[in-house]
Amino acid sequence: MIREVDALPERRSSESVVVIGAGMAGLCAAYELRRSGCEVTVLEARRTAGGRVRTRRDFPGALYVEEGATRFPVVHHYTMHYLREFGLPLIPFDRPDMGHTLRIIGHDLESHPWGQDAWPDELPLHADERALDLEGLHARYVTPLLDEIGDPLSPGWPGELLRERFDSVGYADLLRSRGxxxxxxxxxxxxxxxxxxxxSLSALWWLECMALDAGPRGKVKVEGGNDRLAEAFAARLGDRIRFGRAVRRIVQDPTGISVHAESLAGTEVLRADRVVCALPVPLVLDVVFEPELPPLRREALQSVPYASLSRVALQCRRRFWLDQGRPGFEDTDEEVAEVWDLSVGEPGDRGVLVAYSGGNEARRVTAMTGEERVAYTARRLESLLPGLLDHLEGGVSRCWDAEPWARGGGAWFRTGQSGLRDVIAAPLGRIHFAGEATSPWAGWVQGALDSARRATAEILEASV
Ligand SMILES: Cc1cc2nc3c(=O)[nH]c(=O)nc-3n(C[C@H](O)[C@H](O)[C@H](O)COP(=O)(O)OP(=O)(O)OC[C@H]3O[C@@H](n4cnc5c(N)ncnc54)[C@H](O)[C@@H]3O)c2cc1C
Incomplete structure (x- = not known):
């Protein structure tokens, strides 16, 4: 099922709004508020818009690399809505006809839409699981859980019972308890x-993520780079975006808000009726709020974990993996969790493979120099795709823990934490909070856009 985009309140407002952060959440909120008549100013610390949607074009050769958001599931209705609204050309992200390679306890299995190689004998499966492929295991263990939790967007979801049953248990333990x-x-x-x-994940939160992404499986990307989506929003906002402005202080009084932003020229103070704070959680905590954030709110912000994520992209002089009948997409149980071929749909012979890791492995990679990251990843990928070292031309990396204006890849929720989202998303007087962490689609562009529309609706509904 692909959901319908719900309409924003049909209301005009002439309020002045300062939007903090020109990532996808801030851009989308500013765009929609502006369309509803608001006077909008966006303050962005960096020199460019897009935040964690970042396309790198200084890569050797003609190809480009996505360092953040890379693929958009077609079930992400808000993302698809804006991609269509701006007329951006889309191409498939992967090769559905070739499937993926699964690397499990050192064995490579081909997994195609029409079937999968048998699991290795050493994999400790129950006898009756051995005949099931990955889809079959999913259908046996995960689908019934998704049925049990129902539609996360239904009113009142999840309710006490689901929270009691699924929030304080880890996802793997829950699967274990189901046999x-x-x-x-x-x-x-x-x-x-x-x-x-x-x-480590709250089973409830992870099931919610999976339930929201259920439906048609296709994934797309923007031809020429995903940052074209950010550019499309930014072009429509023009000089309403002020770059190089880092917000340090937000002072709220009964008649409005003063936002203090630092730039090379010094500190400037903007006065507005309302603020949309569309910052990653670790950056919200750096801002001084007056009056102070309520203690429960601060505690919630402090306890939301941000994922360590690393990306190392390797350029190869030809897409040698295709000669070997390999799709260039690998899902593994090793340090490099995923490998993607970023050159699908791109012209020429050259190819780019990206290695994607999280957690401890991402932190290990983050601690290396740029050259070490490339050399280390090339050795790892040689073991997955033999021939890589012979074809390697160069590489680049991006480690999100080390990005000063993100300080992590995206929000996730530990066992017992799934209720925190509502705490950090609630408005505080004239301050409205957006950003992927405040949405059920945390960790996706869809989450940033959903949160922007929610914050826009809050402002329009509150406007007199
Ligand atoms: C490695 C990685 C892979 C991903 N893959 C995908 C994917 O394949 N598909 C997908 O849909 N999503 C993906 N995502 C998630 C997606 O990129 C994010 O969810 C989304 O871009 C977040 O948008 P945002 O506006 O909430 O936050 P951000 O993009 O982080 O925007 C926040 C903005 O605030 C600015 N800022 C910070 N502090 C201040 C301050 N004090 N004052 C002013 N400005 C400030 C920042 O510079 C930034 O521009 C990925 C993310 C990462 C990191």
């Missing part, structure tokens, strides 16, 4: 890079 063997749990975690592994 999954250790081998099945390992298989179902192939390619996993969220949080600190499957058992």
């Amino acid at each position: 999954a063997s250790e081998g099945a749990i390992r298989a179902l975690a192939l390619g996993f890079h969220v949080g600190e592994g499957p058992n």
Whole structure:
């Protein structure tokens, strides 16, 4: 099922709004508020818009690399809505006809839409699981859980009962309690890079993520680079975006808000009726709020974990993996959790493979120099795709823990934490909070856009 885009309140407002952050959440909120008549100013610390949607074009050769958001599931209705609204050309992200390679306990299995190689004998599966491929394991263990939790967007969801049953248990423990063997749990975690592994996640939160992404499986990307989506928003906002402005202080009084921003020219203070704070959670905590954030709110912000994520992209002089009949997409149980071929749909012979890791492995890569990251990743990928070293031309990396204006890849929720989202998303007087962490689609552009529309609706509904 692909959901319908719900309409924003049909209301005009002439309020002045300062939007903090020109990532996808801030851009979208500013765009929609402006369309509803608001006077909008966007303050962005960096020199460019897009935040964690970042396309790198200084890569050797003609190709480009996505350092953040890379693929958009077609079920992400808000993302698809804006991609269509701006007329951006889309191309498939992967090769559905070739499937993926699964690397599990050192064995490579081809997984195609029409079937999968048998699991290795050493994988500790129950006898009756052995005949099931990954889809089959999913259908046996995950689908019934998704049925049990229902539609996360239904009113009142999740309710006390679901929270009691699923929030304080880790995802892997929940699968275990439903009879999954250790081998099945390992298989179902192939390619996993969220949080600190499957058992660190609140099972309720992770089931919610999966339920929201259920439906047609296709994924697309923007031809020429995903930052074209950010550019499309930014072009429509023009000089309403002020770059190089880092917000340090937000002072709220009964008649409005003063926003203090630092730039090379000094500190400037903007006065507005309302603020949309569209910053990543670790950056919200750096801002001085007057009056202070309520203690419960600060505690919630402090406890939301941000994922360590690393990306190392390797350029190869030809797409040698295709000669070997390999799709260039690998889901593994090793340090490099996922490998993607970023050159699908791009002209020429050259190819770019990107290695994607989370948790401990991402932190290990973050601690290396740029050259070390490339050399280390090339050695890892040689073991997955032999021939890589012979074809390697160069590489680049991006480690999100080390990005000063993000300080992490995206929000996730530990066991017992799924209720925190509502705490950090609630408005505080004239301050409205957006950003992927405040949406059920945390960790996706869809989450940033959803949160922007929610904050826009809050402002329009509150306007007199
Ligand atoms: C490695 C990685 C892979 C991803 N893959 C995908 C994917 O394949 N598909 C997908 O849909 N999503 C993906 N995402 C998630 C997606 O990129 C994010 O969810 C989304 O871009 C977040 O948007 P945002 O506006 O909430 O935050 P951000 O993009 O972080 O925007 C916040 C903005 O605030 C600015 N800022 C910070 N502090 C201040 C301050 N004090 N004053 C002013 N400005 C400030 C920042 O510079 C930034 O521009 C990925 C993310 C990462 C990191």
